[in-house]
Amino acid sequence: MFAYYLDLAVRSVRRNRVLTALMVLAIALGIGASMTTLTVFHVLSGDPIPGKSERLFYVQMDPAGMNGYTPGDDPEEQMTRWDSEALLREARGERQAVMSAGGLAVEPELPGLTPFTIESRYTSADFFPMFEVPLLHGRAWSADDDEARARVVVITRALSERVFGTDDGVGRSLRLNGTAFEVIGVLDEWRPTPRFYDLTSTRYGESEEVFMPFATSRDLNLPSSGNMNCWGGQNDDPEGSTGRTAPCTWLQYWVELPDASAADDYRRYLENYSEQQRAAGRFERPTNVRLSDVMTWLDFKQVVPGDVRLQMWLAFGFLAVCLVNTVGLLLAKFLRRSGEIGVRRALGASRRAIFAQCLVEAGVIGLAGGLFGLLLAAAGLWAVRQQPSDYAELAHLDPTMLLTTFVLAVLASVLAGLLPAWRAMQVAPALQLKSQ
DSSP states (O other), X not given: OHHHHHHHHHHHHHHTHHXXXXXXXXXXXXXXXXXXXXXXXXXXXXXSSTTTGGGEEEEEOOOOOSTTOOTTOOOOSSBOHHHHHHHHHHXXXXXXXXXXXXXXXXXXXXXXXXXXXXXXXXXXXXXXXXXXXXXXXXXXXXXXXXXXXXXXEEEEXXXXXXXXXXXXOTTOEEXXXXXXXXXXXXXXXXXXXXOTXXXXXXXXXXXXXXXXXXXXXXXXXXXXXXXXXXOSSOOOOTTGGGSTTOSEEOBEEEEEOSSHHHHHHHHXXXXXXXXXXXXXXXXXXXXXXXXXXXXXXXXXXXXXXXXXXXXXXXXXXXXXXXXXXXXXXXXXXXXXXXXXHHHHHXXXXXXXXXXXXXXXXXXXXXXXXXXXXXXXXXXXXXXXXXXXXXXXXXXXXXXXXXXXHHHHHXXXXXXXXXXXXXXXXXXXXXXXXXXX
């Protein structure tokens, strides 16, 4: 029967081209607007490391002084170097990584290529297996390299091609801020979205181009970048605000734990550590620790811009307005065919058959609207990519959103057709036959 209803729907669409075009246009406009904003929201709010995000936890504690303290405040969003290195040494998680962003000057070997600056990440050896960072060539450094403050780096494929003329720069020497480093690994394409491991700078930008041991970066006193919060006035550490004893939070610390029970144990460990530091006179504020998995941390940081959420809801409101117009047009179309419906009912068609026929016709119109809506969504996403936002270039339709476009279009049109189809099946055949 479906094939029969589909044939009737196609014939009806061809008979009323102008009315059909108006309905298709209304649905297309609503679908185009809503799918543009929904795609952007989908890209920005996705799980950046699916299958593992519930096992990676961001560590927070509150080492600051009592000046400006308000009970109930959130703990510091970053860690001091003292606390980060202490947790790293004790290694109570399956894996743990301390990290910070930095900026370095590259002195390339290729003739004619002038020095340039790049973004770097100073971190510990577990960073790569924790965050499933893919390697194209070579290897990442080990815990022994961390301990030895080895002059080794892992670089991106793009940087390898730029400075060495090949994607395999393993074994080559790279001068950074005047110091020679051995390239031991080259990354494959890796761009988690959002860039959850460090939200203090860009949230949707590309990953850094050079990765080196955190201990090495401190041994060379290389410049760091990102947010920093200091307190307590006088700082006597010879390395300044990035020194081991400096009262400053500027590092991100992540730990990998196998399950919820391990997370509870680790949280108690952090509470005990905080109590010990308070007893030693380092911490002044009451114990205040937090352990957030990846998605909880992203929610806390509100990584999806508020204007993106607002635009999405406005677009769905516009889709609702378009559907209301479609309801009116479908109602007018179906009731204009009251005579035809009356004859079908007199020949034995049930009300259920009339209802199904009308819904199939609404679905055909929705499918056509979805096709044109897809073109409008593609145009809308192109316009988004022209904006100067760090997430703009990510706005592309993936297979999931492509399928969602047609499902939403058909579902919306069928919903819009429920009332007109119900009114059509109520047509009294006797009354219609008398009027013929």
